Amino acid sequence: MGIGALGTHLADAIVRAGAAQVWLIDRDVVEPHNLPRQVLFDEADAARGTPKAVAAAEHLRRIDGACDLVAVADEFTPTTLADLGAEPDLILDGTDNFATRYVINDVALQRGVPWVYGAALGSEGMAMAVLPGRTPCLRCILPEPPASGDGGTCETEGILAPAVAMVTAFQSAQAIKILAGRLDEVARGVFTVDVWRDRYGMQLEHAERSPDCASCAAGELPALRAGAAPAVTLCGREAVQVRPTGTGFDRTAWVARLRGAGVEVEETPHLVRFAADGCRFSVFADGRALLFGTADTRRASALYDRWVGGR
Numbered sequence: 001m002g003i004g005a006l007g008t009h010l011a012d013a014i015v016r017a018g019a020a021q022v023w024l025i026d027r028d029v030v031e032p033h034n035l036p037r038q039v040l041f042d043e044a045d046a047a048r049g050t051p052k053a054v055a056a057a058e059h060l061r062r063i064d065g066a067c068d069l070v071a072v073a074d075e076f077t078p079t080t081l082a083d084l085g086a087e088p089d090l091i092l093d094g095t096d097n098f099a100t101r102y103v104i105n106d107v108a109l110q111r112g113v114p115w116v117y118g119a120a121l122g123s124e125g126m127a128m129a130v131l132p133g134r135t136p137c138l139r140c141i142l143p144e145p146p147a148s149g150d151g152g153t154c155e156t157e158g159i160l161a162p163a164v165a166m167v168t169a170f171q172s173a174q175a176i177k178i179l180a181g182r183l184d185e186v187a188r189g190v191f192t193v194d195v196w197r198d199r200y201g202m203q204l205e206h207a208e209r210s211p212d213c214a215s216c217a218a219g220e221l222p223a224l225r226a227g228a229a230p231a232v233t234l235c236g237r238e239a240v241q242v243r244p245t246g247t248g249f250d251r252t253a254w255v256a257r258l259r260g261a262g263v264e265v266e267e268t269p270h271l272v273r274f275a276a277d278g279c280r281f282s283v284f285a286d287g288r289a290l291l292f293g294t295a296d297t298r299r300a301s302a303l304y305d306r307w308v309g310g311r
Helices: 005-016 044-047 052-061 079-083 098-111 160-181 251-260 298-307
Strands: 023-026 067-074 116-119 124-130 190-194 199-203 231-233 239-244 269-276 278-285 289-292
Touching: 005 023, 005 052, 005 116, 005 160, 005 251, 023 052, 044 289, 079 199, 098 116, 116 160, 124 160, 160 190, 231 298, 239 298, 251 269, 269 298, 289 298
Parallel strands: 023 067
Antiparallel strands: 116 124, 124 190, 190 199, 231 239, 239 289, 269 278, 278 289
């Protein structure tokens, strides 16, 4: 889940390790600034604005044609696995936001699926394996997400590539142990690293489950009760995702209306791209859109209604 800096490393490692089937889920598209740290993409992917899940699958098929790669160009929600009919053996976290991580955590607990959390920012990173019913979950160590503005983002702080490599090496090692059925050998606690200051270690104080955890102790699974927000910013960037509230988006008719209004439209098999009102739009087949050039969700929603259609 998440095919960015962490996710491309993870997908590459797990496919090369011999996984029979890998689902790749990401809501974003490839951009030029992704290329220094997102190892499965190239300049052609960025020029086309290819969905990250699709681009990653195309590259991975050239590495192992026997692996069944399923690309899902969408965000991860509480119903994603049920909607896709997916029954995973493991979920690997390559996301860039805590809201999605809490959803992964609670979906994994609900379904009894192991998952491996990971995060990297600047020169630092951390990761932990979650075995439902046996080890702490994410909410055990972080009962609430960090407040907005408390820390930097990948856009404001950057990510040093060796930090990504260290975090994903730990995640991949735990993933292989889990898939091999060697659960007793899975690391307990939280792995931490700062590659600039040469600090590496395990926080063993987080090796036990919290008796007060709302997710794994109380079983409330709070992240599953929240619906998907209609408009959200993407990892501190000048970009907003907007979802339609209705159904039955007619891409063909909508594109014809845009062209009739004199808008220059680029169509690809996966999305439609155009520019208007100082923003770049990437609109997917179901009407979901990414607007680049604003971080204001209200402005993005208004522009969506103006150029794509009422929600």
